[in-house]
Amino acid sequence: MVADNTLATPEKPKKKWRYGVNRWFVLLFIILGVFANRAFSPILPHIQLPAERYSHTPLLTLPVIGDFYWTNTLTAAVLVDLILLIIALVVRKALNSGKQVLEGFAGAVEAFLEMIYNLTESTAGHHAKKIFPYFATITLMVLVANWMELIPGVDSIGILEPSSHGYPVESFLGFAETLVKGEGAGHEGSTYTLIPYVRTLSTDLNFTVGLALISVFMTQVIGLQARGVNYLSKFFNVKGLFSKPIFGVIDFGVGLLEIVSEVSKILSFSFRLLGNIFAGTVLLFVIGSLVPVFAQSMFLMLEFFVGLIQAVVFGMLTMMFMAQATHGH
Amino acid sequence: MDKEAARLIGAGIAMIGAIGGGLGIGVLVSGAVQGIARNPEASGDIQTNMILGIAFAEAVAIYCLVVALLILFVI
Structure with missing residues (x-):
């Protein structure tokens, strides 16, 4: 079977490796890193919060919204979608291979999805089938988007642009150019900053706000579907307004506060993800320019966990709010 | 200045x-670890809720961080 071979082969050559070979590779890369840093010492890149544009001329102009630029986080969004599609195709191929137990990567994806499905079912009960797609989609997309910052080349390969507060440029091994430390000649046009081709998707506020809007809006839709008009009594609590004059008014005020809390969910969702991941990239930049050799590895490990936890938290909070909306109180 | x-x-x-x-x-x-120490069988549930709570508590600190980053890199 064809699918059999592609899934089983990557496992086999690893077993032939003697234990302890990998440590010499680590040592080799550390020594290589020392020499590389002597030749081209890393710099602190220019940091900005809005996504960088590839060119200053707009791609197209929409009637109401205005100019539309192709930004580097938009490229990252396309890449994230492609990666998710590839994952889906790999898992589909493994499912069609007819095996009872999936192996390798497809097995890992299955175990992950099964875990979060069980979590959904234990929280949301019989609404789990409706809520699970949002949970899984948001978690997988944010996970891939967050882990992109760990790939070398993201945030560091791109177009050089003349700038007054940049770094001088030097030829790199004959086929490319790199920014190097130093003040430059000081006049305009001799120093450059980098516009990366790909920037981590979660460092763009548009992405996080978009996800938060989808999450909060679909929470209302699922609440309305599950409980009908009764769901609105959470916001406009008119039941006790006439039967118990004083506490009814208080209940009505509390209901209005629920609207504020729904709006603040959008803020908290979007800024939590943006803050964590943007701070992570800035941390990696600063550590990489302060201690160029090896120290960044530990922070990459930290960012690995931060990316995982933030993705799961975003999805899990969405799931819990949706489950809450389906319950009466 | x-x-x-x-x-x-x-x-x-x-x-x-x-x-x-x-x-x-x-x-x-601290509360979660005490809970797990008293009742190790409930560690799964406690950990899930602990991570959720940490995400909520952390969000406040992240707002400060976002404000600081805005001051540094945007304004």
Whole structure:
């Protein structure tokens, strides 16, 4: 079977490796890193919060919204979608291979999805089938988007642009150019900053706000579907307004506060993800320019966990709010 | 005072709010660890809720961080 071979082969050559070979590779890369840093010492890149544009001329102009630029986080969004599609195709191929137990990567994806499905079912009960797609989609997309910052080349390969507060440029091994430390000649046009081709998707506020809007809006839709008009009594609590004059008014005020809390969910969702991941990239930049050799590895490990936890938290909070909306109180 | 210096001091002051998030996470994890020590079988549920609570407590500190980053890199 064809699918059999592609899934089983990557496992086999690893077993032939003697234990302890990998440590010499680590040592080799550390020594290589020392020499590389002597030749081209890393710099602190220019940091900005809005996504960088590839060119200053707009791609197209929409009637109401205005100019539309192709930004580097938009490229990252396309890449994230492609990666998710590839994952889906790999898992589909493994499912069609007819095996009872999936192996390798497809097995890992299955175990992950099964875990979060069980979590959904234990929280949301019989609404789990409706809520699970949002949970899984948001978690997988944010996970891939967050882990992109760990790939070398993201945030560091791109177009050089003349700038007054940049770094001088030097030829790199004959086929490319790199920014190097130093003040430059000081006049305009001799120093450059980098516009990366790909920037981590979660460092763009548009992405996080978009996800938060989808999450909060679909929470209302699922609440309305599950409980009908009764769901609105959470916001406009008119039941006790006439039967118990004083506490009814208080209940009505509390209901209005629920609207504020729904709006603040959008803020908290979007800024939590943006803050964590943007701070992570800035941390990696600063550590990489302060201690160029090896120290960044530990922070990459930290960012690995931060990316995982933030993705799961975003999805899990969405799931819990949706489950809450389906319950009466 | 220099405008640049005021900006840097402001970013530093904005991060004072991270004290709250730190205290909150400390209290949360201490409670969760005590709960797990008393009832190790419930560790799965406790861990899930603990991570959710940490995410909420951390969000406050992250707001401070976002304000500091805005002061540093946007304004």
